Amino acid sequence: MANDFLVFDRVTKRYGALTAVNDVSFTVNKGEFFSLLGPSGCGKTTLLRMLGGFERPDAGRIYLNGEDITDMPPNKRRVHTVFQNYALFPTMTIRDNIAFSLKLAKKPKAEIDENVEAMLEMIQLSEHAWKYPNQLSGGQKQRVAIARALVDRPQVLLLDEPLAALDLKLRQHMLLELDTIHDQVGITFLYVTHDQGEAMSLSDRIAVINKGKVEQLDQPAKIYEAPVSSFVAAFIGDTNFFEGVIESTDGDYCTIQVPGFGAIRAYNDKNLAATQKVHLSVRPEKIRVTSVPPPPEKGASINVFQAKVTDVVYQGVYTKYWVRCGDRSISSMKPHSRFLLDQEKITWNDRVYIWWHPDDAYMIENFSELDESLIQTPPTPPEDE
Amino acid sequence: MDKIERKKKFAEMVVSLPSFVWLAVFFAAPTLIVLSFTFHDHTANGGVAAAWSLATWRDLVNPDYPTIVWRTIRISLEVTAWCILLSLPCAYAIARLPKNIRAMVAGLIMLPFWTSFVVRVFAWKTMLHPDGFLQRCYYIFLDIRTWLFDWLPGFLQSFLCWLGLATPGAADPASATILDSELAVVLVSVYTFLPFAIMPIYTAAEKFDFALMEAARDLGAKGFYAFRKIFIPGVRQGIVSAILMVFIPAIGSYVIPQMLGGTNCVLIGNKIFMRAIQNRNIPHASALATVMALSVLVPIGAWVWWKSRQNAKDKKRLEEATRESILMGGAS
Numbered sequence: 001m002a003n004d005f006l007v008f009d010r011v012t013k014r015y016g017a018l019t020a021v022n023d024v025s026f027t028v029n030k031g032e033f034f035s036l037l038g039p040s041g042c043g044k045t046t047l048l049r050m051l052g053g054f055e056r057p058d059a060g061r062i063y064l065n066g067e068d069i070t071d072m073p074p075n076k077r078r079v080h081t082v083f084q085n086y087a088l089f090p091t092m093t094i095r096d097n098i099a100f101s102l103k104l105a106k107k108p109k110a111e112i113d114e115n116v117e118a119m120l121e122m123i124q125l126s127e128h129a130w131k132y133p134n135q136l137s138g139g140q141k142q143r144v145a146i147a148r149a150l151v152d153r154p155q156v157l158l159l160d161e162p163l164a165a166l167d168l169k170l171r172q173h174m175l176l177e178l179d180t181i182h183d184q185v186g187i188t189f190l191y192v193t194h195d196q197g198e199a200m201s202l203s204d205r206i207a208v209i210n211k212g213k214v215e216q217l218d219q220p221a222k223i224y225e226a227p228v229s230s231f232v233a234a235f236i237g238d239t240n241f242f243e244g245v246i247e248s249t250d251g252d253y254c255t256i257q258v259p260g261f262g263a264i265r266a267y268n269d270k271n272l273a274a275t276q277k278v279h280l281s282v283r284p285e286k287i288r289v290t291s292v293p294p295p296p297e298k299g300a301s302i303n304v305f306q307a308k309v310t311d312v313v314y315q316g317v318y319t320k321y322w323v324r325c326g327d328r329s330i331s332s333m334k335p336h337s338r339f340l341l342d343q344e345k346i347t348w349n350d351r352v353y354i355w356w357h358p359d360d361a362y363m364i365e366n367f368s369e370l371d372e373s374l375i376q377t378p379p380t381p382p383e384d385e
Numbered sequence: 386m387d388k389i390e391r392k393k394k395f396a397e398m399v400v401s402l403p404s405f406v407w408l409a410v411f412f413a414a415p416t417l418i419v420l421s422f423t424f425h426d427h428t429a430n431g432g433v434a435a436a437w438s439l440a441t442w443r444d445l446v447n448p449d450y451p452t453i454v455w456r457t458i459r460i461s462l463e464v465t466a467w468c469i470l471l472s473l474p475c476a477y478a479i480a481r482l483p484k485n486i487r488a489m490v491a492g493l494i495m496l497p498f499w500t501s502f503v504v505r506v507f508a509w510k511t512m513l514h515p516d517g518f519l520q521r522c523y524y525i526f527l528d529i530r531t532w533l534f535d536w537l538p539g540f541l542q543s544f545l546c547w548l549g550l551a552t553p554g555a556a557d558p559a560s561a562t563i564l565d566s567e568l569a570v571v572l573v574s575v576y577t578f579l580p581f582a583i584m585p586i587y588t589a590a591e592k593f594d595f596a597l598m599e600a601a602r603d604l605g606a607k608g609f610y611a612f613r614k615i616f617i618p619g620v621r622q623g624i625v626s627a628i629l630m631v632f633i634p635a636i637g638s639y640v641i642p643q644m645l646g647g648t649n650c651v652l653i654g655n656k657i658f659m660r661a662i663q664n665r666n667i668p669h670a671s672a673l674a675t676v677m678a679l680s681v682l683v684p685i686g687a688w689v690w691w692k693s694r695q696n697a698k699d700k701k702r703l704e705e706a707t708r709e710s711i712l713m714g715g716a717s
Contacts, residue, residue: 052603074602087600091618101604127710135703148604 004063005030005188006051006156011060013046020046021057022212028156028190033182035191035199038209039235044192047209048158051190052081065155080149081158085165086141088133094144095120095129101152119147122184139170143177150185159191163198175201196236200224208232229366233281234374240287240330241364241372242280246272253301253358256280260327264303265358270365279367284333286360289321291346294355304355309348311378321346322378323354329378330354422671431665441668445676450656457653458680460567461635464574468582468631469624471575475583476623477616480590491587494580502577506644509573513564513645523563565647573641578634582627589623590616629685636681653677 006028013021021043028034036044049055051062053074061070069077080101088097098119102112120126123143125136133141142162149157162178163171179202182189193199199206200220207217208231216228227233230241244258246268254268256278266280288294294304307330311322318335332354346352425433426440479490497505512519534542563569597619601611617624639654646652653673661670 054599054602074599075605075607079603081600081603083596083600085594085596087594087596089597089600089615089618091615091621100601100606104605104610127706131703131706152605 005032005065006190007061007063008047008051009061009063011047011050011057011062013043013050013055013057019212021050023060024209024212024214025060026207026214026217028188029204031186031188032204033179033189033191033202035193035203035206036209037193037196037199037206037236040194042209043212044194044209045160048081048160048190048192051156052079052158053077078155079158080152080154080156081160082142082145082149082162084161086133086145088141088144088148090133093130093132094125094136097133097144098148098151100148105152115151119151122181123147138166139174142166142174146178146181150181150187153185154187156188156190159189161193162191163193163195171198178202200236208236210235226362227281227364230279230281230364230368230371231366231374233362233364234371237283238331238333238376239281239283241367241375242282242361243367244278244280246274246276246278248274262305262326264361265301266361266363267359268363270363272363279364280361281364282356282361284320284331285318285335287330287332287354287356289323289332289334289346289352289354291344291350291352293353298355298357302355302357304353307352307354309346309350309352312347313379321352323352325354331376331378419671419674422668423675425668427666427668431667433667441672444669445672450673453651453653453656454676454680456567456650457636457638457677460571460574460650460652461632461638463571464578464635465582465628465632467571467575468578469586469627471579472582472586472627473617473620473624476586476590476620477612479583479587480593481595487591491584494583494587497580503640505577506573506640509569509576510564510644513569513572515562515564520563524561527561564645565649567646567650569645570638570642570650570652573645574635574638577641578631581630581634585626585630586620586623589620589626593619633681636677 004027008024008026011021011024012019024043024047036047038044046055050057053069053072053076057070061068063069064077064079069079089100092100095116099112099116102115107115116129117126120129123146125140125143125147128136128140133144136144142165145162146157146159159178163174166174175198178189182202191199191202200223203220205218206220206223208215208223210231216223216232218226223232224236227236233239233241242256242258242261242264244256244261244264247255247257247263249255249268249272252268253265254272254274256264256266258264258280264280270278272278289307289309294302305325307323307325309321310324310329311320313320313322316336318333321332321334323330323332422433423441424437424439426436426438428434479487479494482490511517514520534545537545563572593616597615598611601615602608606614637654638652639658642650642652642655643658646655653676657670657673657677660666660673
């Protein structure tokens with residue numbers, strides 16, 4: 001069945017006292033672009049290495065296409081890896097690198113040549129086939145590594161932080177190229193990264209991994225907009241956390257009293273009752289910063305607070321504002337969709353209004369204060385008056 | 386040439402002068418002297434005659450020499466092959482050890498050098514004694530081989546004999562002693578030269594990226610295939626150094642065949658010693674030494690020349706391709 005093409009079933013891996021992967025279960029669909037996203041040391045690479053056959057799980061099984069591959073040696077698995085540092089064979093030409101797996105399988109020469117040529121064409125390196133890996137640029141090596149892993153059509157392609165060694169522009173270019181290649185070959189891609197941008201832009205689904213566990217597994221937009229835990233909310237993108245107690249509920253909405261800040265109206269999607277404790281996450285780009293109060297047509301139910309600007313970080317595409325409100329420091333992001341120089345400028349120490357719609361906040365189920373350290377803090381500590 | 390350039394040149398000369406003088410006095414000059422000896426005749430009292438002559442080279446035509454030269458080359462090749470074969474897995478294993486243990490194990494390989502080489506060869510003489518343990522093991526090995534040989538069908542027996550891998554009948558105990566045989570010379574030479582093969586290969590293996598082995602396994606290669614196709618080409622620089630480090634001293638080997646080869650395994654090194662010390666014919670010994678040096682230098686020189694030509698070709702091709710892609714504006 002396509003729905004349980006690749007299955008991790010209660011997989012655990014320990015290194016001495018450290019549990020790198022802790023009772024992880026998830027399923028990848030056939031043909032899917034699936035990402036494992038998490039900070040370094042979260043266990044995502046261990047998961048990948050177990051699928052590649054380089055590590056054996058201490059408990060649990062891994063199934064590929066209905067077959068238990070947990071104890072299968074790496075050379076028997078129809079799973080190939082694109083390594084972070086490419087691991088191209090330096091003593092072989094590009095052509096021989098790509099042909100490696102086909103030659104191993106003792107395919108007829110005509111078939112090898114045909115497949116290798118097709119791959120070279122796909123990665124647009126036909127002219128460079130006679131070169132050696134150290135004569136190529138980083139992006140070219142990357143493409144050769146992908147071609148080498150795809151040439152004998154594995155069931156799953158594993159990509160271990162494949163873009164980490166490239167510079168920003170090349171990374172963006174390779175992102176698009178990876179996406180195109182995935183569409184062309186239709187093979188299941190399992191992508192490991194710590195870069196949320198890469199994961200978001202490529203994946204059909206993302207598994208967010210933290211401390212050896214899957215925190216959340218969903219489509220990119222769901223992960224971003226509806227994080228289940230404070231870790232997911234803070235690790236992917238940036239956010240503001242509010243901790244408070246529900247004062248009253250009215251229909252779909254509720255009013256939350258946040259100590260040291262004020263009362264916040266929010267959409268009560270968890271159907272919590274009054275007096276219950278709640279954690280809210282509000283993304284910076286959802287919070288507007290203006291020098292005048294919000295227009296009345298926005299309605300009376302929106303959250304409006306008065307604040308003082310403590311920091312302004314101009315980023316070209318957007319400006320990030322840090323404002324002081326009560327005893328809280330709030331971050332807000334203002335995208336620049338119009339020519340900025342003509343507009344009224346908000347700057348340090350300005351008195352401003354911050355406002356957001358109750359629907360734009362999201363209630364976090366699993367909150368840990370530790371995750372607050374993942375949130376961006378202002379470049380300079382706000383002064384106290 | 387401006388002043389700075391001149392000063393730089395001068396500084397370079399000053400720095401390299403000591404080593405240049407050292408090599409000139411203790412390497413180039415002796416070599417040339419030995420070469421010049423070959424164009425003189427020897428005198429009755431062991432000196433070198435003053436007159437130029439080709440008599441020495443004429444005397445070199447000796448029916449024994451081709452056999453001895455061929456035996457020397459054959460044994461040196463055998464020893465080199467065994468050393469490389471043994472040091473490859475050894476270097477691989479050491480390079481895969483944890484870093485803190487690695488240096489210690491590499492140190493252990495060099496440990497035999499703390500004992501004098503001659504003392505170690507004497508120790509082997511004792512170990513290979515006809516009543517010794519190793520000799521008895523060898524007899525048992527020969528018996529098993531004979532037994533296996535008898536058990537084989539007749540046509541295979543004659544085939545093996547034809548290949549020179551076996552002789553019919555039981556081994557003669559007198560000719561089956563290890564001491565004073567070629568086997569002893571090969572065995573002890575491999576023992577002696579093995580560290581010289583392990584060290585360069587290990588140095589290369591330490592720099593080898595073992596992720597490549599994983600990549601090969603990932604693409605479907607069995608462990609040994611990856612070792613053969615990825616590891617060995619990956620450390621080929623080390624293997625080349627190892628071959629030179631073993632083959633050159635093995636060609637000039639003199640102590641080992643002298644002490645363990647007896648009369649059955651005279652190598653060119655022994656012959657040179659005999660001519661120089663026993664026959665007191667310095668020009669003849671010099672001519673033999675020249676032949677030996679040339680037999681090593683000529684193939685190595687040819688190989689280096691071929692390799693550098695190959696490299697120059699590759700470089701030119703790459704440059705041309707780069708220029709072309711720049712001209713076409715299609716630098717991808």
